[in-house]
Amino acid sequence: MNKDSPVGLQSNTNLLSYYREMQRIRTFEDRVGELYLRGESAGSMLHLSIGEESAAVGFCNAMTDGDTFTTHHRGHGIFLARGADPNRMMAEIGGKEDGYCRGKGGSMQIADMGLGHLGANAIVGGGIPAVVGAALVAKRRGNGKISVAFFGDGAMQQGILYESMNMAALWDLPVVFVCINNQWGMGTRIDQATKATKLHERAAAFGLNAETVNGLDVMDVIAAADRIVEGARAGTPGFLAVDCFRFYGHGRKDKSPYRTEEEETVGRQKDPVKFAREALIAQGHDEAELDALDKEITEEMDATIDFTIASPEPALDTMFQDVYAPGQPVPEPVRSRIERVLARE
């Protein structure tokens, strides 16, 4: 596929590390899909980000320690790109004790405060306004940190996004809204959901620095993210739409009957991992070297499955933990309540 990169891959020495990160995401998604099909995953829903790796790796490259973010339901790649431990991620998706949220969150409600992950979200657009609040705090404290909301094109049709962008602009907040436009909201293509498909224009109308970037080349995403993040750190919130393609169905088992094979074939040509690999070969890396790297990644991600299967189920009594803060009044379990109420003389 042709591209017109303003940065130029050939000159960039970091491409190998970006390729590695993208390949890790793709391999993780592949393995988590396998876990799901084997019935070892706790959630009944699993949304993969294959085809969207450049958005995660490219944007997260501009983020630093202490920056915070929220993601949507298709956020595994973003979390990995921010440094998540794939074992703990996989275990969380499997609903196991060693997961990031001790098995209570799963794929769509995963979070890690240590990495600034304020939470994935199973409500389309649900995680967006939290970054406004987090950025309000960052601005108040003058700590130079940004807060980033990642979401899909589906959320572009949710009102909460516009309330949030308006506030971010009004208050000059260090916020970035990143729309990973994979063209599909479940079975509805973007042009079936809106007439206004130039998504960044909407953000520009609110006074944000707004761009759309082609997600084929991770270096383009990196360059755009750098521009947008620089503005955000200086107090002008930003918006970046990353154009990509959702390679597979909405969920792992969705065979996408609502789109044609041709559409899929053309869409999958926008493959940021393949593109980066070809660029690396053009830079002089050889196939054997990249194969070795891929193999290392495969081993790392294979191990996450073993880790997850070996991880214990959470103990049943943890069910009543963390509804409220430790030490606070807790609800009485229904079973013990029934027993108590019926134990009459």
Added chain:
Amino acid sequence: MKLAYRDALRQALIDAMREDPDIFAIGEEVGRYGGAYGVTKGLIEEFGAERLVDTPISEPAIVGAAVGAAMAGMRPVAELMYVDFVGMTMDQLCNQAAKIRYMFGGQIGVPMVLRTQGGIGRSAGAQHSQSLEAYVMHTPGLRLAMPGTVYDAYHLLRQALKQPDPVVFIEHKGLYAMSEEVDLSVPPPEWGKAVVRREGRDIVMVTYSRQIHYAMQAAEELAAEGIEATVIDLRTLNPLDFDTIRAAVEPIGKAMVISEAAMTAGVAAELAARITEECFDFLEDPVVRVAGEDIPISVSVELEKGSVPGPALVAQTARELVA
């Protein structure tokens, strides 16, 4: 000293904000305007626009931003001008704020207060007069406080601003102008504890918010007839102090629950069910709900008044139960 409910709320905010620099208010008209009911009036002069954040009319994002700010380490007091608008914010309140601690395995809480007000009394119509506390009480993860007295307006808000979890704080629009003689220096009951406002041997009235005053009024009237009622002010609906209810109901065996909210599937229904379950062997009569009608609230002053219980209905119900 004599203090109005509104002024007690304002004083609570002032004292809390002086004590904790991380507390800030965020909502529509909280700053320059001073709050639709004047609770935050003048605060912007002491604390500045950074701590009285005036927002656009965007209720979902107000609550959502408060969630994010709480997660980022501050303690926001989000204001929803009318509890009727809570439907706009249901996702941020019930799917986000309420569940974050749990979903994320206890990693973090959301120590925010959502201040709002409900109830009838200003001929404000169907969309500005409701009592929607059941929405909140039905959602695990949210605490719920509903002060009915000036003293509680102050102290429950101070306590709410120390909670580690999200608190929905529902004031009553009919109480803002009410003044009472109070000594705020008296230490408050522990958070989550009910208070017995009046002790009597014949019947227990369980209630909260403005209906406290109607219950007390009815109880005084009944006393003149020789009927003595116990009146329990729940103060918080989550935590719910059932021990106080049980202790009062068991020796008497007659109870009624009084609430301004629509009756069906409401707070009164939950309380009546609990009393029936837990005190069954002690009850002499059904636990009666004296609650709002299952209808929308009208603008007409007469229809509005007729839509919720008043002292006369409370007294009459008690008479029949005791008879």
